[in-house]
Amino acid sequence: MNGKKLFPLFLLLFALALSSCSGPKGGIVCTVNCGGGGGSSLFLIVTAATRPDSVPGTISILSFTANISGISITSGSTPFTITPSNPNVDLNKLLSDTVYLGQANPSSSLLSGSTITIESAEVVYCTSTAGAGCDAGSIQTVKTTGSQQVADGALPNFPSGSTKLALRLFFDLQNALVLNPAGTAVTSIDFTRALAQEWVVLPSAANLSTSQADYVEDILGVVTNVNTAASTITLQSQTAGTFTANVVSGTTNFSGNCGTTLTIACAVVGQVADIDTILNDDGTFTLLLFDPLVTTSTDWVEGVIGYAPTAGNQFQLVVTNFQPALTNSSIGTSLHLGDPVTVNLSNGISFGIDAKNLLVEANGFSGASDTSVLAPGQVVAVTPTSFTAANGATPASVNVNNLELRFTHVSGAPSAPGPNFQFTATGQYFGANLATTLETTGVTNYDLSSAGSSVIPVTPPAALRALYFGSNVGFAIAKVRQ
Numbered sequence: 001m002n003g004k005k006l007f008p009l010f011l012l013l014f015a016l017a018l019s020s021c022s023g024p025k026g027g028i029v030c031t032v033n034c035g036g037g038g039g040s041s042l043f044l045i046v047t048a049a050t051r052p053d054s055v056p057g058t059i060s061i062l063s064f065t066a067n068i069s070g071i072s073i074t075s076g077s078t079p080f081t082i083t084p085s086n087p088n089v090d091l092n093k094l095l096s097d098t099v100y101l102g103q104a105n106p107s108s109s110l111l112s113g114s115t116i117t118i119e120s121a122e123v124v125y126c127t128s129t130a131g132a133g134c135d136a137g138s139i140q141t142v143k144t145t146g147s148q149q150v151a152d153g154a155l156p157n158f159p160s161g162s163t164k165l166a167l168r169l170f171f172d173l174q175n176a177l178v179l180n181p182a183g184t185a186v187t188s189i190d191f192t193r194a195l196a197q198e199w200v201v202l203p204s205a206a207n208l209s210t211s212q213a214d215y216v217e218d219i220l221g222v223v224t225n226v227n228t229a230a231s232t233i234t235l236q237s238q239t240a241g242t243f244t245a246n247v248v249s250g251t252t253n254f255s256g257n258c259g260t261t262l263t264i265a266c267a268v269v270g271q272v273a274d275i276d277t278i279l280n281d282d283g284t285f286t287l288l289l290f291d292p293l294v295t296t297s298t299d300w301v302e303g304v305i306g307y308a309p310t311a312g313n314q315f316q317l318v319v320t321n322f323q324p325a326l327t328n329s330s331i332g333t334s335l336h337l338g339d340p341v342t343v344n345l346s347n348g349i350s351f352g353i354d355a356k357n358l359l360v361e362a363n364g365f366s367g368a369s370d371t372s373v374l375a376p377g378q379v380v381a382v383t384p385t386s387f388t389a390a391n392g393a394t395p396a397s398v399n400v401n402n403l404e405l406r407f408t409h410v411s412g413a414p415s416a417p418g419p420n421f422q423f424t425a426t427g428q429y430f431g432a433n434l435a436t437t438l439e440t441t442g443v444t445n446y447d448l449s450s451a452g453s454s455v456i457p458v459t460p461p462a463a464l465r466a467l468y469f470g471s472n473v474g475f476a477i478a479k480v481r482q
Contacts, residue, residue, distance in 0.1 A: 040105040042158060045166040045283060046071060046082055047202070047214050048101055050094040052411045052463035052481050054173040058183035059125045060134065060427035062304050062318040063338040064091040064173060066191075067119040069147075071101065071169075073155065076108030086241040087119070090320055090337055091171055093218075093409045095463035096479045098168070098447075099240065100216050103283050109158035109165075116150040116169070116197070121189045123177065124318050124338045126306055132431035132471070133308035133376035139318070141338065142186045150191045156201045164281045166202035166213035206447040208278065215445055216285065217276035217479060218407060218465060219243055220321050222297050226267045233267045233290060235275055238323050239337065245277045245287035252442075255291040255356050266290060270297045272323055274354075276445075288445070291356050293404070294383060297326040301398060302381040302406055303341060306429060309371035313345040316395070320379060330387040335396065342397040343382055345370065353405045353467065354381070358476045359440045363469045365405055375470040377430045379406045407478060408468040411461055414482075419454040423464065423475060435474035437466070447481040456480060 048068070055061055066089055071082045082102035089099045122143045126134030158165045176196040178188040191197065202213045221237030231247040247253055247264050258266035267273070272294040277285040294300065303317030319339045324331050335341075351368040353360065365373045374380070384398035412425040419439045439454055446454065456462060462482040466475035 040107050041163050042106045042109060043164050043281075043283070044073075044104045044106055045202075045213055045279065045281065046101045046103070046169065047098045047166070047216070047279065048089065048094065048169040048171065049098045049481070050091045050463075051170055051172045051174075052095055053461035054171070054175070055092075055095070055411050055426045056174055056177060056179060056183065057426055057428070058127075058179070059186065060128055060306075060429040061092050061123060061125045061173070062139065062306050063124040063320055064121070065089065065337045066091055066121040066171075068101065068116065069119045070117045072115040072117075073104070073106070074112045074114070075106035076110055076112075078107045080104050080106060084241075086237070086239065088239065088337060090239075091173060093320060094171070095411045096409045096465040096481050097218055098214050098216050098279075100279060101169070111155040111157055113151065113153045114155050114199070116152070116191070118144075118148045118150065118191050120144055120147070121191070122338050123186055123189060124340075125186055126429060127184055128428035132429060134306040134429050136307070139306050139340065140185070142189060144189050148191050150197060152197065152199065155199050166279075166281055168200050168202050168204075168214065169197060170200055171197050204447055205450055207445070211281050212278050212286075213281045214279045215276070215288075215447060215479070216243075216279045217288070217445070219275050219277070220293075220300070220302065220323055221273065222323060222326055223267055223269050223271045223273050226264065226269060228264055231264060233264065233275070233287065235273060239321055243275065243277065243285055245275055245285045245290075247287045247290075253287045253290055255289055257292050257354075258290070266292060268292075268295070270326070271295060272298060272300050274356075289356060291354065293354065293381070299323070299325050299329055299331050299384050299387070300381060301331065301335065301341060301384060302379060304379050304408070305374055305376050308376055309374050312370040312372065314342065315371050315374055316340055316342050317380065321381075330384060334387070334389040339390065340395040342395055344397060344399045345403070346385065346399055346401045349400065350402050351405075352403070354407075355467065355476070356478060357440070357443045358467065358478060359438055360467065360476050361438060361469070361473050363473050365469060375468070377408055377410065377425065377427065378468050378470075379408045380404065381406045405467055405469075407465045408475075409463070409465050410468075411463040413458075414456050414462050415458050417458055418456045421456050423462070426461070431471055433471040435468075435471055437464070437475045437477050439477050439480075444477050445479045447479070449482055456482060
C-alpha cells in the first residue's frame, strides 16, 4: 500500500489511542479504564464520605484508614473499574469531608451493581471513662487480616436524558466496626456487613449549583505548578493525590495567610499549602480557598491529640495527615496514617492558628509556648526539625519549633438550632460538655440532607470540620455535614 495513504490512518489511530484514557481538565489524571464505554458520551464521577452518625458512642476513634484499591461497576452488561490514584483514605476525616475516587465513561446509563475492593483497613481508637482525654494506655490499633470484596446490587442509574452522573459512596462506621458485647473495644473490621455502605446521587442539598457535584476540601500538599495564564494551581498531596484547581476571577479564593496578595500570585511553587475545592460535574475542580502554610517545602506532620498532655514540653498525637519535603525529607517513607508520634517542643516554639478566614473567638492558643493550651480532640500540625522513626513498641518522635492548630473532624448531636448552635461530640474523649459553635458567613460550607441553609436542625446527627479550642471556647466551623 502507498505509504502516503498509510500516514493519515496512523495519525487517526494515534489520536484515538491518546483520547481513550484522558483525565478531566484541571482535575486528577485518569489512569485506569477511563474509557469504560469506549466512545461513550456518558460521564460518571465517584466520591466517598462517611455518615455523620456512624461513630460508636462507647469508644473514640482517632484514625480509621482504608485502602480502596478499586471499584468495579457493571454498566449494562459491561463491567469497568475505577482505580483511585491515592487509595488510602481516613474514614474518620470523611465524617465531614469528601475524597475524590475517580471517573469513567460507562457504556450504558443502567448501572446494575458494584464491587468495592478494600485491600486493608486499620482503626486506632481509645476508651474514655475519666473525663476528657483517652484513658491512660487505652489507645489500641485493630487491622484487617486480608482484602474484602464488598458487593452492592443497588446502584443509582443516570437520570433520564442526562449524560452526567455523580455518585457518593457513603461508609457507615457503626456497621463496619465489630465491637465486643460490652461495646468497649473493637474486635474486627468488616465492610461486608449489612448497611456498612450505600450509594447516593450528588449533589446533595448543600449550597452547590446544579453543575457542581461535591466539595473536596482540606487537601494538604506541595504546590508544584502555578499557571497564571490559565489561572490554575496544582497541588501534589502525599495522602490525596494531585489536584489542579481553577481560580475563578473576581472571587475571594485566598486566606489571610496570603497577607495583602489575595490573588493567584500568593501561590508559589514549593509551598506547603492547603486547598478547598468544588468538584464540578465535568470532572474539573474550582478553587474555594488557597491557604499557604509554609513558604518552602518542608516536612509537615498533622495529627489528633488523644491523651491529655502530662508534661509542658511533650505530648502524643496520632497521624491523620502528613507531607514529606520534596527534597531532604527526614520523615521520608517512615510515617503512615494512624501512627502514634511523640512530639517534643523546642525552646522558643511558636504556636499559631490556621484560621482560613474563619471568625475565631478569643482564646489563649496563639502565642502560647507549652502544652497547657492543648486538649484531647484537637488536631495540630508540626514542622519537625528532627525525626526518629518508630522502633518496636517505641513510637516515632519529632522535635519541633512550630505548632499550628488545624481542623478537627468530629460527629455529634446539635442542639438549639443554629446558626451558632450547641454541639455535643460523640467521641467521649472530648468530654461530656456542650460546646458552642461559630459559623462564618461566606466561609463555612454546608453539606446538608435538607435544603442548604445555615440553620442546622437538632436531628439527625451532624459532623464538623472545625477549629477546636476546648470546651471553654468550642468550635469555629469550616464545614457542616448533616
